[in-house]
Amino acid sequence: MASVSIRNVRKHFGSTTVLHGIDIEVADGEFLILVGPSGCGKSTLLSMIAGLDTVSEGDISIGDRVVNDVSPKDRDIAMVFQSYALYPSMTVGENIAFAMEMRKVPKPERDAVVARVAKTLQIDQLLDRRPAQLSGGQRQRVAMGRALARDPKVFLFDEPLSNLDAKLRVEMRAEIKSLHQRLKSTVVYVTHDQIEAMTLGDRIAVMKDGRVQQLGTPEDIYDRPANLYVAGFMGSPTMNFLPVTLQIEDGRWVVDLRNTQGHAKIVLGAVQDPSWTGRQVVLGLRPEHLHDVKPEHAASLEVVFDMIEPTGADTFGFTEINGSRVAIRLSPKRVRAAGERLHVAVDVSAVCLFDPETERLIAP
Ligand SMILES: Nc1ncnc2c1ncn2[C@@H]1O[C@H](COP(=O)(O)OP(=O)(O)O)[C@@H](O)[C@H]1O
Ligand SMILES: [Mg+2]
Known part of the structure; x- marks a missing residue:
């Protein structure tokens, strides 16, 4: 060897x-x-x-x-x-x-x-x-x-x-x-x-x-x-990419997710580099890092699925958030047809942020 x-x-x-x-x-x-x-x-x-x-x-x-x-x-x-x-x-x-x-x-x-x-x-x-x-x-x-x-x-x-x-x-x-x-x-x-x-x-x-x-x-x-290339190459369906603007609250990054149903404030990690404040970045989130939650969940967003893709073990629901197409992995029991609604929340520990110009990972 x-x-x-x-x-x-x-x-x-x-x-x-x-x-x-x-x-x-x-x-x-x-x-x-x-x-x-x-x-x-x-x-x-x-x-x-x-x-x-x-x-x-x-x-x-x-x-x-x-x-x-x-x-x-x-x-x-x-x-x-x-x-x-x-x-x-x-x-x-x-x-x-x-x-x-x-x-x-x-x-x-x-x-x-x-x-x-x-x-x-x-x-x-x-x-x-x-x-x-x-x-x-x-x-x-x-x-x-x-x-x-x-x-x-x-x-x-x-x-x-x-x-x-x-x-x-x-x-x-x-x-x-x-x-x-x-x-x-x-x-x-x-x-x-x-x-x-x-x-x-x-x-x-x-x-x-x-x-x-x-x-x-x-x-x-x-x-x-x-970078965005690697993020998009690995994983199926691919990582979701959402344009968001970074704001600071209590020393943490905060971004807003919105769709036709409403919006949700998402609190991310601690701010390392405040020069990003107010700038637009790409938020990367895999389909398994959005979960369905009770409507009263503080950071939930209601989504309407326009397409459902059953694969057997999982079902993928497709919807639009921040103007981007988003795939969400769900239990097959949870949704069965397009037009159904769910409240979803982001697993913030799994969020990646990318610089839209260089396409490189900023955080984590
Ligand atoms: N003998 C060769 N002469 C000219 N170009 C070649 C030759 N062999 C490979 N290439 C080119 O090199 C690039 C890489 O090819 P290759 O290593 O076969 O890619 P991959 O295996 O990733 O599909 C391609 O653009 C291919 O056209
Ligand atoms: Mg080859």
């Missing part, structure tokens, strides 16, 4: 720059996620760690060795792609053993590794089948088996679950997580799926346009997003 250091890494393709100075330190045994929309540079960065793409500027180290000029086969990494190309004419066992055979590992040792990997991935019953006789999930497991057989210093995954149907994706996600907990291997995992990022990552790097927007634990990213 080993750490991975990415220091001020840039990538140019001709005159286009697709990575603008990436700095990420992946600790030994850490599961690090690179997440971001299509085209933001995730695969390019992963390919550079693997040695399949050259580094234009900066350094990439695996362990304490700079690997910029080390060929892929000497980097001691294993990569699993979205499209896992298995050799169709070989059995599952032969597919897993192939790289070892190339390295002239003796047969008894090969067989032992194949048996161990097959047991880990629960594919011992499939070793004599050919890829055409496997389901999509089983094939993906064999592709992971080939990576595991190499016992590499670092695992690199590039959207390995994207081609699987929703149910299988959830199962494989759980398997990858438990595999990592058992093997404690260093993993860099690329995905565009924010749920995968939140559930798998020890830390997450959120990328956009070739830059890391924020690097932190799933809790950091979800509770204290560094």
